[in-house]
Amino acid sequence: MPLPRLNSLLAHGASMARAVAVLAALALLPFAPPAAAQTKETLRVLAWPGYADTDLVRVFERRYGVHVEITLVDSDDALWDRLRANRGADFDVFAANTAELRRIIDEGLAQPLDLALISNVSRQLPRFRDLSSLPGVVRRGQVYAIPYTYGEMGLIYDRKLVPEAPTSLTALWDPRFQGRVLAYNGSSHNFSLAAMSLGSKTPFRIAPAETRKMIERLVALRRNVRTFYTSPEESVELFRENRVALMFANYGVQQLQLLQKAGLDVGYVIPREGALAWLDCWAITRGARNRRLAEQWINYTLEEPVSTALTERQGLANTLHEPAHLAEGARLFWLEPVEDAERRAALWRRIIAGDPPERF
Template sequence: MKYLCPFWLMIGCLFAAFQASGAEQTLRVLAWPGYADGDLVAVFEKRYKVKVEVTLVGSDEVLRSKLADNQGSDFDVIAANTAEIHNYVNQGLLQPLHPERIANTARQLPRFRDYSRIPDIVVDGQIYAVPYAWSDMGLIYDRKQFSQPPESIDAMWDPRFQGRVLAFNTGNHNFSLASLALGGDPFQIRAADFPKVADKLIALRRNVLTFYSLPEEAAELFRTHSVALIFANYGRQQLRQLRDAGVDVGYVVPREGALAWLDCWAVSRGARDPALASLWINYMLEPEVSRALTDRQDLSNTLQEPKDASPSSRLIWLRPVEDDERRAMLWQRIVSGERPPLREQ
């Protein structure tokens, strides 16, 4: 036995645990577009003789809603950013993981295996997620409409581009963006500052063409409406889509910095077969699968250093915000054209 490779031994033990579980062999995956492509899913299904049901989401709000239904028991494994992971742990929707039992975590870059330094995935000494993909959320601009790349987030409010700006339809990130543009903390907005941040977002609503939900939607709007500027919520994934479509666009991290997300795989508290869920996470960290994510989506994986990474000093990693529900409520009023009541009653 001493000649057995521990790496493959771990995989064998995990597979044996799955086979012995006796659970229904269907894995329910909740993830983002591009994270579970059909051909990759088919390989997993064939290898482990299971069925995979994939549900895709386009925003954190939709992800929260789906995971909240039936206390997470509708899904086995989910992909979410670190800030969301922390919230789900607090709500009791996830179960702890043992990355040392997921063999391919050994392939990851050291900084993605130092869990103590990754915000929000370690709670009360237990690990709840394994990093998978990351990107900054910069600005995509039409080179034909900019003589120089935009330097600041404030370009989204520039009246010269009124009706030619696309922003993402989410209260969480938009409040963070507006606060950042005003020089404030993007994640902890003081109650006294909410009125001016909301006014900033009302001004954004008046300047944009619309708020998009999916990267494909943004790409189509860009091509058909002479869009000058996009807030790239999906990061370089959106840049890749537009360039693949032959659009002459550039990408920039503004001087204020760019919000950045680190998506992780986590196992739902209501997972029917945690061993099968762990096999999925292990599969996602195979070099060919992680490279496919980068090659197809232009997102950075956790196994390789990206070729054109943004300066780390200008990346602002997502953190839990002061009040998700308040941001969502105010955003719905703003995007619908109402002026929200912001003063404390």
């Protein structure tokens, strides 16, 4: 009710009770926020911890006059479930690795990007500007994702026990280190690792005729290692307590930093065969409410302060600068879906349980 009408009632001797009743009625009316608040858009981001820190999000919000809603996931399965729950309509932009991107695109949950609106891709290292060389990023000539951060799986060695840095994956099988090697307890990665150690250029596609050779290779690895670990923290404890000489670093530089913080004198190398590596990319959902705003977010994360913060705060490599530990030209095998994940898992369970090669 307009205020002039209320003043008129009071001026003409209306009872105080009536005025109070009018005020009470006004109080019950729904509150209408300012027009700016009503029209402020919300960008819904699905990401991993460390990819959207609060202070960096606030800068984006102020710049574009929007609200950013962050939802964090801690596993690929959680990411997949979130995206599939409402056919991608619950989020606008998300971060996923190249192996996951393939099935996300297959499911129709992502849409192509307009690179003309993401100008900061020009800041990225050459290996990330060549999008056609990255698995899962381009489909039928259209770009679906932009690289953001990555990590490779090299070799960590004790400088005192291994005076000369190892140069090959075959060091994991070296009998000189028997009982002083740590490897990761993961079926898919280990079959790929075995293939790479034998010179394969396609470690994610092992032909049926090559399977027995890989089994024999992994049984030999099992016989040479101290044990297999699952988490970064477990690997640090095992490394320290068992005078480990060499470790396949499934978590890469993260493990290196943990070991160094524990006071161990360790080195880190990428072997000449190359290294398995994960690559997380930003992509836009099929159900995005404002594609332009989502592309502005991707562009923003490729600015120098944001990408640098990712490295300084999280210890993750960014796509603008080559990390100090990674030699120029080092070969990285970006993770891809494998030929038969279930079969790899079933065979690995038998290998780690102790089955000899002749039983396969």
